[in-house]
Amino acid sequence: MDFEVIYPKIKKTSLAMLRVRTVFGLLFLAAAVVCPIVNIVLRGKAWSVIVLWALYMVWTLVLQTPLVERNLISQGVRLSVMTAILLVLIDRLLAPGWAAFVVPIVAYAALIVLAILFFVNVSKQRHNVMPLVIVTLAAAIGSAVALFAFSETSWPMIVLASTAAVLLIATVLTLRTRLLSEIVKRFHLR
Amino acid sequence: MAKKLRQTEYSLYLSTLPAAERESVDSFFRVVDRHLRIAREWKRQLVRDFENALLWYAKNGVPLDRAMELLSPARLGGFYSRPADDWFPLDAAAKVYPLSMSHKQMAVFRLSMYLDSDVVPELLQMALTFTIKRFPFFATTIKNGFFWHYIDAAKRRFPVEPESTVPCADINVSLTGSKSFRVLYFRNRISCEFFHILTDGTGGTVFLKTLTAEYLRLLGTPVPAGRGVLDIDALPDAAESADDFSKYVSGKKTSGFVDKPAIQMGGKLSAVKPCQVIHFDMASDDLRDAARSRGASVTALVTAMMFICCKAATDRQHGTVHIQVPVNMRNYFETRTLRNFSLYANIHLKLEEINSLEAILPEVSRQLAEGTRPGKLQEMMNGAVKLVRSVRLVPLFIKCPVARIVYGFLGDRAFTTTLSNLGLVDMPEEMAAHVKKMDFVLGTVALSRAAVSMVSANGTATISVAKLTTDPSFEERMLVLLKELGLDVKVSGSELYGF
Numbered sequence: 215m216d217f218e219v220i221y222p223k224i225k226k227t228s229l230a231m232l233r234v235r236t237v238f239g240l241l242f243l244a245a246a247v248v249c250p251i252v253n254i255v256l257r258g259k260a261w262s263v264i265v266l267w268a269l270y271m272v273w274t275l276v277l278q279t280p281l282v283e284r285n286l287i288s289q290g291v292r293l294s295v296m297t298a299i300l301l302v303l304i305d306r307l308l309a310p311g312w313a314a315f316v317v318p319i320v321a322y323a324a325l326i327v328l329a330i331l332f333f334v335n336v337s338k339q340r341h342n343v344m345p346l347v348i349v350t351l352a353a354a355i356g357s358a359v360a361l362f363a364f365s366e367t368s369w370p371m372i373v374l375a376s377t378a379a380v381l382l383i384a385t386v387l388t389l390r391t392r393l394l395s396e397i398v399k400r401f402h403l404r
Numbered sequence: 405m406a407k408k409l410r411q412t413e414y415s416l417y418l419s420t421l422p423a424a425e426r427e428s429v430d431s432f433f434r435v436v437d438r439h440l441r442i443a444r445e446w447k448r449q450l451v452r453d454f455e456n457a458l459l460w461y462a463k464n465g466v467p468l469d470r471a472m473e474l475l476s477p478a479r480l481g482g483f484y485s486r487p488a489d490d491w492f493p494l495d496a497a498a499k500v501y502p503l504s505m506s507h508k509q510m511a512v513f514r515l516s517m518y519l520d521s522d523v524v525p526e527l528l529q530m531a532l533t534f535t536i537k538r539f540p541f542f543a544t545t546i547k548n549g550f551f552w553h554y555i556d557a558a559k560r561r562f563p564v565e566p567e568s569t570v571p572c573a574d575i576n577v578s579l580t581g582s583k584s585f586r587v588l589y590f591r592n593r594i595s596c597e598f599f600h601i602l603t604d605g606t607g608g609t610v611f612l613k614t615l616t617a618e619y620l621r622l623l624g625t626p627v628p629a630g631r632g633v634l635d636i637d638a639l640p641d642a643a644e645s646a647d648d649f650s651k652y653v654s655g656k657k658t659s660g661f662v663d664k665p666a667i668q669m670g671g672k673l674s675a676v677k678p679c680q681v682i683h684f685d686m687a688s689d690d691l692r693d694a695a696r697s698r699g700a701s702v703t704a705l706v707t708a709m710m711f712i713c714c715k716a717a718t719d720r721q722h723g724t725v726h727i728q729v730p731v732n733m734r735n736y737f738e739t740r741t742l743r744n745f746s747l748y749a750n751i752h753l754k755l756e757e758i759n760s761l762e763a764i765l766p767e768v769s770r771q772l773a774e775g776t777r778p779g780k781l782q783e784m785m786n787g788a789v790k791l792v793r794s795v796r797l798v799p800l801f802i803k804c805p806v807a808r809i810v811y812g813f814l815g816d817r818a819f820t821t822t823l824s825n826l827g828l829v830d831m832p833e834e835m836a837a838h839v840k841k842m843d844f845v846l847g848t849v850a851l852s853r854a855a856v857s858m859v860s861a862n863g864t865a866t867i868s869v870a871k872l873t874t875d876p877s878f879e880e881r882m883l884v885l886l887k888e889l890g891l892d893v894k895v896s897g898s899e900l901y902g903f
Binding site: 215216217218219220221222223224225229232235278279280281282283284285337338339341342392395399400401402403404 | 443487488489491493502505506507508545546547548549550551552553554556566567568569570571577578579580581590591593647675676681682683796797876879880883894895896897898899901902
């Protein structure tokens with residue numbers, strides 16, 4: 215069928231990311247199947263759980279990025295939460311005894327970085343504040359509960375709890391009613 | 405480099421102006437500045453847009469006073485000077501689109517207006533800058549809620565772009581302030597591509613017509629508001645951004661959306677979506693007469709032709725062809741909404757029953773009449789709203805994967821292809837004098853090898869086929885059938901993408 219071409223020549227269609235995702239998807243799938251089998255056959259520590267979690271981290275943070283709300287704060291929150299879980303898994307499954315000390319330090323560092331990202335450009339980042347609020351709230355509550363639950367107090371936990379509380383108060387004071395409207399939007403049922 | 409050159413050009417132009425005119429340009433930009441209270445990067449670009457437009461007018465012999473009158477900053481209204489605090493929940497029909505989208509699949513459609521001369525990008529940019537304030541729910545970005553997505557106001561510069569990707573390409577909606585539509589230009593064509601969360605074909609047409617009217621005004625042809633062109637200086641009406649599905653729900657009777665799997669056309673699915681777009685242009689009166697002489701509507705006639713094309717595009721001998729025909733609910737319910745307000749009718753025929761056009765046309769017309777019966781549409785609307793309400797308390801992180809599976813597999817498998825007919829697009833005479841035709845392209849879905857859409861404007865009916873396979877059987881059969889109806893058909897389209 216002959217016809218007049220009325221569309222411009224397009225830049226070479228980029229299928230590279232699609233191909234990269236397919237290739238890595240297959241490799242990750244293979245690793246996700248092989249590692250647990252090897253782990254079960256050889257017995258010993260459950261290192262394959264850590265491998266699976268690490269694969270999931272790379273997949274969601276690098277290859278299968280979110281289609282909605284992929285910004286520095288939300289990605290930072292994801293990275294921080296996933297890293298904390300990875301550290302806890304390593305502690306529980308491979309080398310126990312240090313997570314209660316290290317995880318709060320990592321979480322504290324993450325909160326500081328996220329706070330800088332937010333407060334440097336509040337007018338733009340106020341639209342992305344909810345992940346920060348939720349993770350800060352979780353850090354504050356989590357560390358407070360840990361402080362009361364364990365008899366031994368650890369200074370990183372105290373630092374994390376106080377940093378999270380300060381950050382939460384600062385965010386509320388900065389956004390005031392806008393934070394409330396952000397919460398209304400996020401939890402709307404319409 | 406080009407930007408620097410343009411800046412130098414503008415500085416040179418300023419230096420040639422007499423002192424009095426330079427003073428009036430300065431005062432013009434002081435007023436512009438008062439209207440722009442947005443992020444510095446956007447503000448800088450918006451100011452540059454004004455400079456580029458002034459420069460274009462100067463080059464084309466338009467006196468400075470007239471140019472500044474056409475570009476009056478008053479037309480910006482308060483849009484760019486107020487913070488982005490507004491937000492909108494998605495309408496009942498739009499809720500499924502962000503739930504089901506993936507890295508390979510996004511519901512995008514495209515509307516184009518063909519003018520009588522090449523598009524001037526500088527003026528189209530200004531037209532969009534002025535027009536967007538009238539469509540506040542277009543100036544938004546999609547966000548995740550805990551239970552549902554929503555669209556959040558985004559105050560920024562909305563750029564027009566030269567066409568450089570495939571039609572209906574995915575729109576990156578993931579970043580802060582990302583837009584959910586794009587305005588493109590190529591030669592004499594202005595195209596708007598919309599993520600379906602914003603609007604449907606009717607709302608999109610109103611936006612495109614209003615944008616084109618503003619563009620023509622900037623070119624010196626005032627187009628009055630009315631006949632689908634909005635007055636951009638009027639305040640946005642809440643009724644235009646309302647979710648009217650909820651408003652018109654009545655009665656308890658509902659109808660479901662689940663249908664038996666349909667047969668699919670043959671041909672290897674392409675990686676690039678769509679891999680080709682084909683347009684068939686013909687006189688709209690001739691097409692209407694061809695339908696009337698067979699006692700059918702244009703939609704029924706084209707749907708019947710599509711059944712024959714589907715049969716020609718598969719090697720299967722048994723199975724049922726399902727054609728999904730979107731129905732504009734505005735024809736049945738009093739509404740002014742520009743958001744999504746359409747449902748669909750499903751037309752089925754067994755492959756064995758598909759013989760000749762004359763043989764199947766009565767049955768297609770009957771099914772179409774039944775599918776678009778107000779009672780039936782009411783039931784479907786009740787069903788849609790009931791479904792939305794029943795899952796409203798399920799968190800988004802659970803809804804998303806479930807919707808992706810249900811929509812991607814069950815939804816797409818339930819129909820062979822789609823015919824979306826926007827019908828006859830009315831427009832003011834002042835605009836019609838500069839418009840050659842329009843076209844309407846549907847983005848392709850996961851399995852359907854050809855998505856068909858049509859629109860009539862200014863005496864030309866355009867049937868568009870967006871392809872997902874290189875197999876040309878469908879469109880070749882369509883051309884034969886149109887010619888058999890005695891229509892004078894002009895074919896145009898794109899080259900094959902990704903090959």
